[in-house]
Amino acid sequence: MILKWFDERLEIKKFKDKYLTKTFPTHPSFLLGEIALFSFITLIITGIFLGFLYEPSSKMVSLFGAMVPSAYASVVRIDLLPMGMLIRGIHHWSAMIMIAAILAHLMRIYFTSSYRKPREINWLIGLGLWSVTMLAAFTGYLLPFSNFSVTATSIAYYITKSVPWIGDWISRLLFAGDFPSSGTVPRFFFMHVMLIPILLLGLIGLHIVILVKQKHTEPLSNKNKKEAEGGRRLIGIPIWPEQGVISVSFFFFLLFLVVLIATYIPLNPIETYGPPSPGTPVMRPDWYFLIVYGFLKLVPGDLSFSILGGKITPETIGGIIFPTLTILVFALIPFLDRRKDPQNYIENPLRRPFMTSFGIGGGVFLCMLVVAGYIDVLHIVPATMTIYIIIASLAAWSISYTLLRLYNKK
Amino acid sequence: MVDKNTGDKEEKTGITRRKFTLGVILASVAGAFGSLLALLKVLSPEKKGGGGYVSTIKPGDKLVYAKGGKQGDFIKVSSLNIGDAVLAYPAGKASNPANIVQLIKLKESTFKPPTHINLTGDGLVAYSAICTHLGCIVSWVRNQQSPDTSFTECFCHDSIFDPLRGAKVLSGPAPIPLAQIGIKVEGDGTLVFTSGFTGPIGPQV
Structure with missing residues (x-):
């Protein structure tokens, strides 16, 4: 009845017939991108809750008799609300899961060579989504304004400042002056709740529209089936109801898992870190920043020089040049690994010795940098660690390459 | 056409x-x-007064505890044993983060150049507590067996500084040593600054 009322005005049925009957090829690994999307939805919902209660200001206020920044005080008050700490935990956990899902999704695309023509554009948008999500996580770090937040952001401030030529200007733009200053928290709040989510929504929309336009790559098993049938249509299940039901129930299952994890493993206990104070806690950033963190530990301190008036310091190398190069390598992959005919099936990674072994070597390299973040615990000297990293990644690359070549000879 | x-x-x-x-x-x-x-x-926004860390310590400023239960109290020489270190501010100037120093008690005879020996007093030496790498506040790693081999470490990226040799960088990413600042013991056992910093303080970017 109500549906009919809407249908007469909006022609829902036409829309349904046109779009919701689209075919969605099935493979469990195709759900990785959905995990990222669903985490983003959870982040928005919990973020709205937190946004109502958070105060974006570092002005000092009294909390239980002590003078603390009002941002910190408001987060302590959120934690004291019924389920307040849980909502904050779900928000933090969802962010971690979102980045993990993005990386897993990226690996899936890489190893099945789904980035190839015609999907280069979506590969680049995906890399953009990854970078912007990292930015979202980073701006979120500062907001509770605990000792941990302030130390972490201060490190990022000096890394931003170390950009050659324009570092001073960029850091003042992002941090609203020197850090710490009263402008930083409001500006980070604005970026975290407005600018970055809008950017993410736009990029996600574009990512999905392009996916619908170009259609999904199909599992290899479809290829034989299709050749037998002589058909050219995608083989899979329609978006509505089959895929829709899977996705919706999958979303609620994920939500259940996140709530469960957040209930038992609280994150970022700001009451333990306390408000900003002299003295730096022994701390490590969340895992997704450990790659850069590990790299920063390895760059020798005396490695500093200038080119054309721009100063290159160890922080520039570790915090700016290295991440930029990493993203650049990712961005170049579809343009180096080219092929004329369109790629419509996911490829078997075992049949692509060069790219697969390159991916494994690169993956080991990045994982070893995470290990480098722990050299103080492992009691390894930075120079030794650097050698370990080079050996491990080269070994992983050459061994996997040799093995894959042998496998393909058989 | x-x-x-x-x-x-x-x-x-x-x-x-x-x-x-x-x-x-x-x-x-x-x-x-x-x-x-x-x-x-x-x-x-425009930079205010050059930016970065600008210390406002003047000779004659007294040293007070920067944190802990005795925060703001004068530091007495008698309260420090060999191998101890505390974070200190000049009295009344704690609002400027550039002013924080690490006050270390070791054996006077063990100080070697490039430590400015004329700026130490009674085994006490003071360095800027702001890591020259990315601006974290450094910590003191006390060696319980032989306290005189304790050292300064920044826990952010593991830069290690040698307190006996002018806070020279022993390992890690810090580009330059922590700057030293002169101190001396007054008649009543309190401590005063006697100079400014010997070099640049804070991150070198």
């Missing part, structure tokens, strides 16, 4: 209507965005 496809009349200048319109659109878009660039200047 009339273009068959567009019906444009080509004037003597050789510019078609289409080209002209396109040019006007591009110029207006470029002009609009160009003027928006000016906003970037407004968004990025």
